[in-house]
Amino acid sequence: MNVVPRDLMTENAVSSAAFRGAMRHLTGGVSVITAGRGKEITGMTVTSVTSLSVDPPTLIVSINRDASSFPLIRRYGAFGVNILAADQLDVAERFAGKGGLKGADRFAGASWVTAVSGVPLLVGALSAVDCEVEEIVERHSHGLIIGRVRDVKNSTRNAALAYWHGQYVAVDQDEDAARLADVSVPTHVRRGI
């Protein structure tokens, strides 16, 4: 049963700045959403991708309804989720609109393949996920897009691109896992004493 959204009477109790300040503490994995087909393609950098369920495989992404991807996702009922590797910072910046690049121009400089659904998928992404739109919930400035996963291309790469406190950071499974092991396992245990 779906719960009907409540018509909250409270005015915004917190300022946008306070809310943004809270959200800066969330470390987000960086992905590029791709939409459209043929020459009518676009995409955008996001941190809002999250898994919804494993069975069936579904995910959610929250995107601004003014973003150029939104009407194409709605029209074609499909989108790609390209989870970026640490060395794909330039792709993240292009799809965030750096340099004023728009639409198909954002795809230059990287290799793409066409998914079964027709959307472009990034060659060399940590994972490239082909999704069919299951539902779009329009709320406030954004659309919550529920995607049913139709295909997944996983790489064996393991250094991810994340965004935290307004900057890009690399999360390297080998280096950072070793560093975490250093702080979490007592020395005498590691040495087998």
Ligand SMILES: Cc1cc2nc3c(=O)[nH]c(=O)nc-3n(C[C@H](O)[C@H](O)[C@H](O)COP(=O)(O)O)c2cc1C
């Ligand atoms: C690290 C990062 C994460 C972002 N995450 C989101 C997001 O989750 N949802 C969203 O609507 N915009 C997000 N944006 C903003 C869009 O990437 C940006 O507005 C993009 O240019 C929109 O595409 P358009 O120019 O084609 O409209 C993010 C930007 C950056 C740099």
